[in-house]
Amino acid sequence: MIPFELHTPTTLDEALGLLAQYGDEARPIAGGTALVLLMEQHQGRPAHLVNLGRVAGLSGITTENGSLRIGAGTPHRLVEMNPAVKQGWSLLAETYARVATVRIRNVATVGGGLAHADPNQDPPPSYIALNARVQIASRQGTREVAMEDLFRDYYETQLQPGEVITEVVVPRPIASLRTAYLKFLPRTADDYPTVGVAVALDVQDGRCVAARIALNAVGPTVVRAREAENVLRGQMLNPDLLREAAATVPAITDPISDHRGSANYKSRMAEVFTRRALERALAA
């Protein structure tokens, strides 16, 4: 690994100051499971790493006014195991439990994963389905973006140099919300998905009042399947309608061919797994 200088601030102000000072030369590091791998493979060579692992107040899970607040420094495993998350935001607990292995989930953090912006990751579609928001801080202040607006390209978010994710805020799902995250894994159980789909349907008396559907692994960023949502919204749900909604999904995919499947295969599986995710959400 190419040498760098490690800074270990203990307050957010200090961390933001270091990131502002070193600008493009600096990267924040939390668990490091993604960044260390990139640096080992010489995909990134920051001269300065700002360790967020000792910054007070960045880690932890709370509920406030019905919303779930997950500190960016919280390891995946703690989200998966948290009783409040399991009870009120079970889609998130189930999704985090599907990420890689326990070894990785013990270390990888919520904010670090999001900032890494690998479009194959499991949590972003579920966050988008639940209408989550991301809190971002820098020396200039704080701002909030919708999860679906965070991602720009492969491994690229709208975070600017000097900015860090501090928190994810997830509204409490209403009682009539049906959710599912489905991950197609033809290789191994700890792999990234060939395609993954998260759905959240508000169903009242058999009618779909609202729908949010998002997919990973089918393009440069996680994508929201708005056309599929439009097909479902306001309609009485039946198997033909679910098929019709899923049939709109391949058009929004732009996958690459790799060892998890050809581009064409992934596009077609995106349709199949969207339909299955809708069916699973409604069966739950």
Place this chain on the structure above:
Amino acid sequence: MRVRLKVNGEDRAIDVPDQRLLVDTVRYDLGLTGTKLGCGVGVCGLCTVLVDGKMVSSCLMLTALVDGATITTIEGLEHDGQLDPVQTAFLKYGGFQCGICTPGQIMAAHALLQENPHPSDAEIKDWMMGNLCRCTGYYKILESVQRAAAGDV
């Protein structure tokens, strides 16, 4: 930088470059070569060690990030000549063949039983799936963990 660790019960202070990986610290700075380096990308499980009781891939961990932590390696499971029940079970029930993955398998199984002393078969498989073995076909590993959990060693 100067890093302080409690390694298998012993306080250690070592000087490492900021980019030092924990697997290299364990093997070369501390001389504990029971921990193996396999894939180097966090997938195979050979380099599994416990950091403050939680299992991690030491090949993806910077030593500098775990300053002050308690590290447990395969060498730390034996106490006064007594092997950990998981180690005894792997010996008694043939939980290994060539042995290269075994330290990682045993650390993972030990961590599982610390957190969940009576796991179901499904929980064992789910927990251990990140520790690859190219010899055993996993049945003997699964049986060894089941036996250790049952106290049948």
